Amino acid sequence: MTTDLLLRYFHFLGIFAMFALLTVQHMQLKGQVEAGGMRKIAVMDAVYGGSALIVLLCGLGMWFWVGKPAGFYSQNWVFHTKITLFVLVGILSFMPTRFILKNRRNTTAVSVPKSITMMIRVELLLMCIIPLLAVLMANGVGYIN
Numbered sequence: 001m002t003t004d005l006l007l008r009y010f011h012f013l014g015i016f017a018m019f020a021l022l023t024v025q026h027m028q029l030k031g032q033v034e035a036g037g038m039r040k041i042a043v044m045d046a047v048y049g050g051s052a053l054i055v056l057l058c059g060l061g062m063w064f065w066v067g068k069p070a071g072f073y074s075q076n077w078v079f080h081t082k083i084t085l086f087v088l089v090g091i092l093s094f095m096p097t098r099f100i101l102k103n104r105r106n107t108t109a110v111s112v113p114k115s116i117t118m119m120i121r122v123e124l125l126l127m128c129i130i131p132l133l134a135v136l137m138a139n140g141v142g143y144i145n
């Protein structure tokens with residue numbers, strides 16, 4: 001029971017951290033980033049990656065280890081849609097991360113391509129849809145016998 005609660009708690013904490021960091025990244029990674037600003041964004045991006053890992057590990061723990069039987073989730077198409085969107089968020093974050101890492105040591109201002117800002121926007125949109133799918137699947141919507 002305690003493990004179940006802890007995994008739930010850290011699943012949520014990770015989600016809140018992901019939202020917060022992605023929102024700040026969206027505000028900072030547009031137009032021109034001043035000299036030295038990229039280094040701070042790189043640190044934020046690394047913490048964002050760490051938060052996503054916590055969300056993933058706690059999610060997997062609730063799926064295969066504690067709580068309801070694994071079949072409750074494995075046989076639910078809404079759950080699989082949720083996982084797919086999470087994977088998409090991961091794929092979309094690849095380009096911004098590569099851009100940040102490439103420019104993190106720049107000593108001059110860096111201009112951010114519009115495509116990078118757009119990718120972060122789509123990530124945020126997907127992150128808003130995932131909790132709806134989570135609430136639905138947790139209540140058995142989408143379960144296939």
Ligand code: HEM
Binds near residue numbers: 086127134135
């Ligand atoms: C691969 C990644 C993920 C896995 C494996 C996973 C798995 C799970 C599992 C097994 C539960 C427990 C559901 C229950 O109470 O029966 C859960 C709950 C939840 N997850 Fe995730 N999750 C993942 C990612 C995410 C993400 C990225 C978000 C949000 C952006 C999210 C939002 C939620 C919410 C809001 C709940 C609580 C649902 C409720 O109790 O009503 N999950 N997740």
